[in-house]
Amino acid sequence: MKKHEFNILAKTVWKHTPSETELNELNRALDSVADKESFLKEELRLNELLGKLPDVSVPSNFTARVVEAAATQPARRNKLITALTLSPLRRRRVTAFAAVIVAAIIGVTGWKAFEHMNRVETAQSAAVFTEIAIEPDFETISNFETIYDLSQAPEVDNELLTALSQTDTGYDSY
Amino acid sequence: MLGNPDPDAQLMLLVKQGDISAFETLVEKYKQPITNYVARILQDRDEAEDIAQNVFIQVFKTARRYKATAKFSTWLFTIARNFCLNEIRRRSRRPADSLETTNQSQHTPAANTSTSLNPPEPSKKIFDDELIELIDEAIASLPETQKTALLLVREEELSYEDIAKILGCSLSATKSLIHRARESLKQKIKPYLNE
Incomplete structure (x- = not known):
């Protein structure tokens, strides 16, 4: 079957019983159908039978039952809304409680942030110090022995110092 | 609104x-x-x-x-x-x-009739009621998409575009489903159609 024949069938026969004009149009349009008369007869007969398909019985109280069942739906929703709706006093208490909670959260978060920042700063200073301490330049390392030797100087001889102070004049006379 | x-x-x-x-x-x-x-x-x-x-x-x-x-x-x-x-x-x-x-x-009228159990001989005169029951059974044997397309096309409220939306397919696919369903039904009841 050609596309235009298919479309004209959809337009004229499938959805309703075709009028005389539509039947004539259909007769002219069905080029590729061999036995046009028989084909149309079958289409119309099928239409007629489909139109006669009996309705399935629906109980008379169907609508009432559906409406009753549906009516319980908003009731449930209203219950929920009622449960969530607060008296002005309770609303104030809940608001105050929520404010305290929010303030506490902000405080804790702020303190944590401050602590974190402090830790970061300390760590940064330590890092600089460590960098200096860990990486002495070559000169420092090369003079290390000398510096070490200097720090290992003999202890001060107090007795000798006293004796020398007593003989100060003698030396001066030279 | x-x-x-x-x-x-x-x-x-x-x-x-x-x-x-x-x-x-x-x-x-x-x-x-x-x-x-x-x-x-x-x-x-x-x-x-x-x-x-x-x-x-x-x-x-x-x-x-x-x-x-x-x-x-x-x-x-x-x-x-x-x-x-x-x-x-x-x-x-x-x-x-x-x-x-x-x-x-099986308590349904269509299933209780003699036509559903023993389809009548084509030569016998078949009444519209029996033919309708045969159609009902033939519809039952169609695939769901063809069945839906065929049943909805009879609804005045629904255009082909609406049926296509319900089926989630194109307009041409919808028309093709209806055509195939009708051809299938015609094949099943062909012996009785021209009586």
Whole structure:
């Protein structure tokens, strides 16, 4: 079957019983159908039978039952809304409680942030110090022995110092 | 109201605001086509009533999500089809249930007749009632998409575009489904058609 024949069938026969004009149009349009008369007869007969398909019985109280069942739906929703709706006093208490909670959260978060920042700063200073301490330049390392030797100087001889102070004049006379 | 000329959509907007009488009007208008559709898709008239009821309850429950741009009948039949598909899926997972419901549905007039058990000889004169029962059985044997397309095309409210939306396929695919369904039915009842 050609596309235009298919479309004209959809337009004229499938959805309703075709009028005389539509039947004539259909007769002219069905080029590729061999036995046009028989084909149309079958289409119309099928239409007629489909139109006669009996309705399935629906109980008379169907609508009432559906409406009753549906009516319980908003009731449930209203219950929920009622449960969530607060008296002005309770609303104030809940608001105050929520404010305290929010303030506490902000405080804790702020303190944590401050602590974190402090830790970061300390760590940064330590890092600089460590960098200096860990990486002495070559000169420092090369003079290390000398510096070490200097720090290992003999202890001060107090007795000798006293004796020398007593003989100060003698030396001066030279 | 958003310029939607669909009177059912206007009613649905009232339902959205909690208007029960608008909902009642819609149920009254569509209870028969929805029950017919569900019964013929599932081949179970007893279950059809419960499912049709659930379809309308679902409409009420989801009214807040309804957008007035959508045609009400298209939306309603889409919900009905989804319910049917869920039921088909549920039955395919529980074959025992479907066997039970098949036995129950044998109480339907179509299944009780002699035509369903012993199709009459083509030579015998067959009455319209029997032929209609044969058509009913032939529809039952169609694939779900063809069945849906064929049944919905008879609904005045629905255009081919609407049916395509419900089926989730193109317009040409929808027409093709209807054509194949009709050809299949004609083949099954051909011996009696020209009497």
